[in-house]
Amino acid sequence: MKRRCLLPVLLVCLLTGTRGAFAQRPLRAARAGRMAAQQLDQTRANLERLIPARAAGFAALNVEQVAQAAGALEEAVATEMENASAGPAAPEVLPQVARLLALNQVVDRLIDSTLALRSDFLRFQPASQQRTAVRNHIRALGELIDLSGRLRYLTFDVVGAAAAGVAGNPPERLALVEVLTRYKSAMGAEVMSDLLFEPPKDSAAAAQPPDAALRSKILQLIAVSGQNELLGPLARFISEPKKLSPALAIQAAETIRRLGLPQDPRPDQDPALPTAPITARPLRAMLAGLDASALPGDLAHRREELLAWLDSRIQQGIRGDNFPLGHCDVQPGDWLLMRNPSPYNLFTDLSPGLFTHVGVVAAEQGKDGIRRIVIVDLPERGRMPATNVETFLKRTLHYVVLRHQDPAMARKMAQAAVSTVGNETQFDLTFSTDRVRTEPGESLAGKKMHTYCAGFLLTCALQAGGERSQLFPITELALPGNTQENLGQFGMSIGKDFITPTGSLYSSQLAIVGRREPMYDPSREIEEAIYDHFADGVVHKKIDASRDLYQELRLKMAEASKQNPLLAEALTQAVGVNKDTDLVAAAKAVALIETLDGIAYGNSAEFRKAFDAVDSGPLESLAAEGYKPEQIAQFKQYRQRHAQLAALADDERISPRALRLALVKYYTQLGRQQIDQRFFTPQTPAKRQDASP
Secondary structure (H helix, E strand, C coil): CCCCHHHHHHHHHHCCCHHHHHHHCCCCHHHHHHHHHHHHHHHHHHHHHCCCCCCCHHHHCCHHHHHHHHHHHHHHHHHHHHHHHCCHHHHHHHHHHHHHHHHHHHHHHHHHHHHHHHHHHCCCHHHHHHHHHHHHHHHHHHHHHHHHHHHHHHHHHHHHHHHHHCCCCHHHHHHHHHHHHCCCHHHHHHHHHHHHHCCCCCCCHHCCCHHHHHHHHHHHHHHHCHHHHHHHHHHHHHHHHHHHHHHHHHHHHHHHHHHCCCCCCCCCCCCCCCCCCCCCHHHHHHHHHHCCHHHHHHHHHHHHHHHHHHHHHHHHECCCCEEECCEEEEECCCCCEEECCCCCCEEECCCCCCCCCEEEEEEEEEECCCEEEEEEECCCCCCCCEEEEHHHHHHCCCCEEECCCCHHHHHHHHHHHHHHHEEEECCCCCCCCHHHHCCCCCCCCCCEEECCHHHHHHHHHHHHCHHHHHHHCCCEEEECCHHHHHHCCCCCCCCCEEHHHHCCCCCCCCEEEEEEECEEEEHHHHCCCCHHHHHHHHHHHCCCCCCCCCCCCCCCHHHHHCCCCHHHHHHHHHHHHCCCCCCHHHHHHHHHHHHHHHHHHHHHHHHHHHHHHHCCCCCHCCCCCCCCCHHHHHHHHHHHHHHHHHHHCCCCCCCCCCCHHHHHHHHHHHHHHHHHHHHHCCCCCCCCCCCCC
């Protein structure tokens, strides 16, 4: 979700050159700013003290204290953000931004140093405390990763406020870009990328638009930030080369190459997947259209080098084994561990797991003869897909890339993964590692895949000759209580010595070669909280599941199909599962997933609509702004539901952050009520109450 927050105000300031309330800070605000900076330093130091520097320290770690310290640091940054919105004077802007960017780097280094301890836990002494130490290590990493994402979310607004504060002073604005470049700030690159384009003709900035020097600096910032989500703006920027100098056009093309030029779609690509903002052919056409005779020697050489590379990409696809993804290059055989909301992340003794979804990087020669770097993953139903790596990674806000230290082993795992593309999958939720019995060298082509996410990693590893104990040295157990009994109601189970994606993180044979800087999305916070509430209930309560009429009918059909082959065939087509699947178990699992996803995604979608409605301002002004009657009617509905928040927002008595927190709390609580009504208590209508700010 693209946050609105301060953006409308900030963009006006950037494009018009006005400073408004950002012109001066009164003495009281300056004093508050100094106090906030001191609080920031104290909370940061407290968090650093809590995180052990050695594996041995995690056995006695109080993770709740880490969570509290992380929350305090986020609050301190929020206070700093509010001071920034009060309008720092120009000399104060750059130090303030630098301080917050440095804080982001501190947290990221803390994540890296904590991750670096992972192999030490295999030699942990005493052995009786190993699992406690590993559990605390996982939970502490989770807190740090979440904190890093939230800080970036807040830093986006701080950098935006700073950019607005210096918008009327070109030298200070250029200095801000240089500070952001020094810290390789992805959020800074996102904010400043708007200055690549011409301001509106009716704005005050139209007379003095951003010049070529500033735009060149912004392109440098984007390149060093590794923010490959800016490929879209770069594609728009370069799409009109007549408005650009040849130097800027060539620099923009080089920036796209550095971030990772998207590949051509696979011949049989799912039409529902997002389209690439730019590919090799249009980029080559733009460069070929430049007047080569007017280019100085260095630019001419850079253009020719780009053209030769693009010709190879068009004709052959990816040459070699490296594909750039911002700061990280991936290679065939790499394991991708992703952190996404999941309802299955709290069922073991090492929960919550750090990673919930996986994929294997592979090289694929397409039907069109083009070589691509793809991700192969195991879907919940259907056939094994392959997806261009850059397209696949749009699904996740945080990932880690693991690489086997033996290149030959990595190549074999990539070959095993790509050989499964198009295979049927057995849709069920039996989380049993015992089902993975692939032998070294055994062909996987055409075989039905009947495992789960980490089981797919193990399948590829065993086929390549790897050892399970070396690649998954940390196994997990189902939590005691009601876990297994409750899961059994939906045809689910967790076997002994269960392995998850998180377990592979502790393998000494797998090196961390890259990770995406964590990002935060309030929609996903809602989804994760709802899924976690369900998982907590599975462990501690008794499920009393109810299904809607359609789901109940499908389950009865599944039971009847055991004696009716024709009905079984019809049902497999309707549900989308393999014909050999236990249809009763599959129908139960489908009912569970549909219900959970409906509640989680439904409430996150409601949050987005509510935030836009409450943040829109009075309804009377929307028609003049171009909103359609049906949009205004929808806004009216949500503003009535959240009348108190809407009144506060209209009077500017609530900050965008406070509004977000209130609405996240509201839709999280509503989703939890719906989970309880659906699974744990008799159905009663959910009460809607306005969230307090």
